[in-house]
Amino acid sequence: MVVGRRGSFRRYSVAVLLAVMTLPGLSVLEGSGVASASSAGAPNSVEPPMVPASFSQLAEAVGPAVVNIRTVKTLKGGGPVFRHFQREPGGRENPFNEFFERFFGEEMQREFKQPSLGSGFIIDKEGHVVTNNHVIEDADQIKVKLDDQKEFDAQVIGRDPSTDLALLKIKSTHDYPVVKLGDSAQLKVGQWVVAIGSPFGLERTVTAGIVSAKGRVIGSGPYDDFIQTDASINPGNSGGPLLNLKGEVVGINTAIIASGQGIGFAIPINLAKGIITQLKSGGEVTRGWLGVAIQDVNPEMADYYGIEAQKGVFVADVFKGDPADAAGIKPKDIIVEVNGQKVDSTRQLTSLVANIPVGQSAKVKVIRDGQPKSLTVKIAKRDDSKVAARSEAPEKREDPLGLRVSGLTPEIAQRFNIRESSGVIVIDVQNGSQADEAGVRVGDIIKEINHQAVESVKDYSEALKKMNKDGAINLFIWRKNAGFLVVKLKK
Secondary structure (H helix, E strand, C coil): CCCCCCCCCCCCCCEEECCCEEEECCCCCCCCCCCCCCCCCCCCCCCCCCCCCCHHHHHHHHHHEEEEEEEEEEECHHHHHHHHEEECCCHHHHCHHHHHHHHHHHHHEEEEEEEEEEEEEEECCCEEEEHHHHHHHCCCCEEEECCCCEEEEEEEEEEEECCEEEEEECCCCCCCCCCEEEHHHEEEEECCEEECHHHHHHHCCEEEEEEEEEEEECCCCCCCCCEEEECCCCCCCCCCCCCCCCCCEEEEEEEEECCCCEEEEEEHHHHHHHHHHHHHHHHHCCCCCCCCEECCCCCCHHHCCCCCCCCEEEEEEEEECCCHHHHHHCCCCCEEEEECCCCHHHHHHHHHHHCCCCEEEEEEEECCCCCCEEEECCEEEEECCCCCCCCCCCCCCCCCCCHHHCCCCCCHHHCCCCHHHHHHEEEECCCCCHHHCCCCCCCEEEEEEEEEEECHHHHHHHHHHCCCHHHEEEEEEECCCCCCEEEEEEE
């Protein structure tokens, strides 16, 4: 994966809905989705408290700081009914367009107002309100309604779509009731939490439940690290607070599972704090950029490189001229620490680097050729447009492994739709051969054999000749849509 890029939702069959409510006649907004997961601590010997006698004091104390957010979005082109008929599946123009334009021409050009509801909470006396970005995105009008029924026009101070957070401000006419931000890192699975919001427009609804899990990845972005809770969350709860029993905000209610019950997700407040601070001071979020394409270390790769299983992150590529390149980080390095903090996954590394201030130097520890190496990297500003940049004629060859390989020519690269420029490509795998049984596939690019670099067919043949007759062979390969893999087989 590329640091800073968005994740994928292909692994999941459930749909995740953002918990914002669209008013009657319009559908609930859909979310796009599921880094590293954190686990709850081991149970201790202390007898845990049972169900609290009441949540009323908490609700009374925090409730006034929770607000109802009403937005209006302008839609053009005849509203949902006309838009349904205007295009056929696949985006082709509908042949009945002329008919609709003749009989409903004026109606089709009208603007339609789409209202929706969400929640939020006040964080300071100046009237700053935290909510979800999807609650206010593309809104023409944003109204914030307080506990005393007073309503204010809200100004958007800043938004961060990557974490689905937004900061608003309402006119400061008096000292507003505020919430206290807690520490989501202290949350334990099974701990009681309370949600307050406006589900289906029912203002200041209080629901209670427990923390079902932490570190959930739901595919909404590269910084997913959600708190899962069974406290009832519904459309309209988006942006509202998730509270611990001290009345501190530990999360921001954001998403629900479509057709699910008791499955809601909240952004950890510790993730949100830095975002809120940046939005408050500059109206935008700046993230650190390392400039590497990375992937997780699987057990085979860990064994190949002689490191602790599944610890560290493999550097698949280094962007030329970017911070990692300038600091001397190289492809095939294993990043194991950043500023003294151990790195276990690509998602964790992405988050760590994103939180390092632009221009600040970071100490990065890597494993290279089995040896630790420390490098100093000056972090740059993340640019989402950064992408990884990724030639002997085909030769039919058979070998003891049951493979036919070829050098990488532009024609071969085009045929297989790849950008790799070094190594040899597998163009045939003999049925029932060692390579076939080990899982080598046509299109795999062999980069190394037992740590010996393979740049050409000649290199490949020479490497095989050096293998012991009964010795194990480790093929270090690159596979499209899978990245780097280690395949073990015997000659």
